[in-house]
Amino acid sequence: MNQNDTITAISTGLSEAGISIVRISGRQAFEIADKVVKLAAGTLIAKAESHRIYYGHVFDQGTLVDEVLVSVFRAPKSYTAENTVEINCHGGVVVTRRVLQTVIWAGARPAEPGEFTKRAFLNGRIDLTKAEAVMDVIRAQSEYALQNSISQLQGAIYGKMQDLRQKILYQAAFIESVLDDPEHYRMEDAGQPLGEVVGSLISEMEELISSFQNGRLLKEGIKTVILGRPNAGKSSLLNVLTGEEKAIVTEVAGTTRDVVEQSVMIHGIMLQIMDTAGIRDTDDQVEKIGVNRAKELAAQADLILYVVDASEPLNESDDEILSILGTQNVIVVLNKNDMEPVISQTVLEDELRKRKMDAYPVVSISAKHRNGIDLLENKIKELFFEGNLSFNNQVFLTSERQKQAVMQAKESLLHVREGIRIQLSEEFLTADLMNAYEQLGLVIGEALDEDLADEIFKQFCMGK
Numbered sequence: 452m453n454q455n456d457t458i459t460a461i462s463t464g465l466s467e468a469g470i471s472i473v474r475i476s477g478r479q480a481f482e483i484a485d486k487v488v489k490l491a492a493g494t495l496i497a498k499a500e501s502h503r504i505y506y507g508h509v510f511d512q513g514t515l516v517d518e519v520l521v522s523v524f525r526a527p528k529s530y531t532a533e534n535t536v537e538i539n540c541h542g543g544v545v546v547t548r549r550v551l552q553t554v555i556w557a558g559a560r561p562a563e564p565g566e567f568t569k570r571a572f573l574n575g576r577i578d579l580t581k582a583e584a585v586m587d588v589i590r591a592q593s594e595y596a597l598q599n600s601i602s603q604l605q606g607a608i609y610g611k612m613q614d615l616r617q618k619i620l621y622q623a624a625f626i627e628s629v630l631d632d633p634e635h636y637r638m639e640d641a642g643q644p645l646g647e648v649v650g651s652l653i654s655e656m657e658e659l660i661s662s663f664q665n666g667r668l669l670k671e672g673i674k675t676v677i678l679g680r681p682n683a684g685k686s687s688l689l690n691v692l693t694g695e696e697k698a699i700v701t702e703v704a705g706t707t708r709d710v711v712e713q714s715v716m717i718h719g720i721m722l723q724i725m726d727t728a729g730i731r732d733t734d735d736q737v738e739k740i741g742v743n744r745a746k747e748l749a750a751q752a753d754l755i756l757y758v759v760d761a762s763e764p765l766n767e768s769d770d771e772i773l774s775i776l777g778t779q780n781v782i783v784v785l786n787k788n789d790m791e792p793v794i795s796q797t798v799l800e801d802e803l804r805k806r807k808m809d810a811y812p813v814v815s816i817s818a819k820h821r822n823g824i825d826l827l828e829n830k831i832k833e834l835f836f837e838g839n840l841s842f843n844n845q846v847f848l849t850s851e852r853q854k855q856a857v858m859q860a861k862e863s864l865l866h867v868r869e870g871i872r873i874q875l876s877e878e879f880l881t882a883d884l885m886n887a888y889e890q891l892g893l894v895i896g897e898a899l900d901e902d903l904a905d906e907i908f909k910q911f912c913m914g915k
Contacts, residue, residue: 454573457483458562459554461547462914468542473550474914475559476567480534481523486557487511487550488521488538496536501525509538511553517546531567532574565911569904572896579896579907580608583850586911587670594719596669599847608853611659611846612891615652615860619891622648623884626877645880646871649864652887656861659846663854666847668753668835672714672721676748679758680768681729684786687818688758689713689726718832722754730772746775754831755781759799761815762790773806780834781811784827789817852907853894860890 457477481497529535584603591597728741816823
């Protein structure tokens with residue numbers, strides 16, 4: 452990748468639409484655009500006023516290709532901080548590709564995935580967390596995920612990292628002052644004792660690290676597995692939650708043998724729901740594979756919806772299901788409350804208490820008649836986000852890269868705290884403080900390894 456090249460790509464979906472956009476960015480963007488676009492006013496794009504839209508036509512060696520509108524952005528006030536031209540042509544696969552090919556023939560190079568955003572990062576217009584947020588906005592599958600991505604795009608993580616780094620830098624600078632001028636500065640003269648500041652910083656980093664789980668759930672959705680014995684109503688529950696007949700429902704036990712997956716939005720939260728084979732002992736080899744698969748998925752789930760048939764007593768299959776439930780979030784769904792109950796909610800709660808599983812909430816529903824579904828949906832939201840998710844002051848880490856860097860910074864501060872306890876020399880404390888400072892810098896993209904940067908931006912869509 453040569454940053455001196457002028458690059459181009461289609462920045463909208465390649466399908467029939469009202470318009471498509473072909474973006475050009477780089478030192479020669481205006482000159483290349485002038486080779487293919489003739490503005491109706493006769494003005495050259497190279498001399499056109501920035502941040503204006505002009506009417507014109509695209510020509511390929513004298514042949515009219517399309518009627519277009521052209522947006523002009525002069526550096527550094529553009530997405531990439533370079534000279535940028537966006538050709539708004541008619542939507543459609545053939546015409547959009549033709550416009551792109553004409554721009555390439557005029558001298559632009561096809562952009563690599565994420566190269567426009569990478570240039571914005573390399574040119575200092577955005578930090579790495581904002582660059583990652585660009586793709587998160589595009590991929591957001593829920594309102595919460597979108598709000599979190601917008602918050603990050605506006606600098607939530609960047610601001611938090613800068614605040615932490617400034618506090619660390621102040622302490623490191625004070626120690627250096629003590630070492631350079633011991634007659635006028637003493638460690639105990641600091642505005643706050645170093646140990647107290649370090650403890651506060653560690654607490655802030657622990658809060659950030661713990662936010663990663665919520666950040667991941669917002670970004671990817673809650674991996675939800677429906678468990679239960681055969682005919683408990685698992686597939687009916689899936690169909691009710693998705694609003695579609697995704698799973699086959701019959702009176703025959705063992706109908707579901709493979710995993711049925713579907714995404715569903717509940718109160719703005721994305722659930723990736725997997726309906727599984729009923730848990731029971733069986734000699735059917737195909738069904739047995741499905742049962743084993745259900746157990747494997749349960750071990751990896753963020754949420755388990757354990758469906759219990761209220762019209763029948765618990766049996767050995769329920770005992771087996773309860774034995775595989777671990778530390779995951781579990782909601783016990785007491786289904787078929789429209790029938791004469793054999794198990795009431797009180798009885799089921801008592802049974803869970805006997806098994807020391809009373810921490811699992813119980814929700815009574817009828818999947819057949821949709822009774823209690825709203826209670827179940829509210830319980831899911833409450834279980835994960837305490838019923839109220841606000842983005843005004845919350846900062847969520849959304850990538851493993853960010854989490855690992857903050858964890859490394861926290862580890863360095865733990866060394867500082869231990870060094871204070873055993874009264875290590877100030878030079879050692881400074882070294883660990885500066886390592887924490889550098890690790891937090893990696894979150895926002897300072898001193899980023901080139902290979903890692905390439906890997907991050909390769910995940911972007913073409914044209915962005």
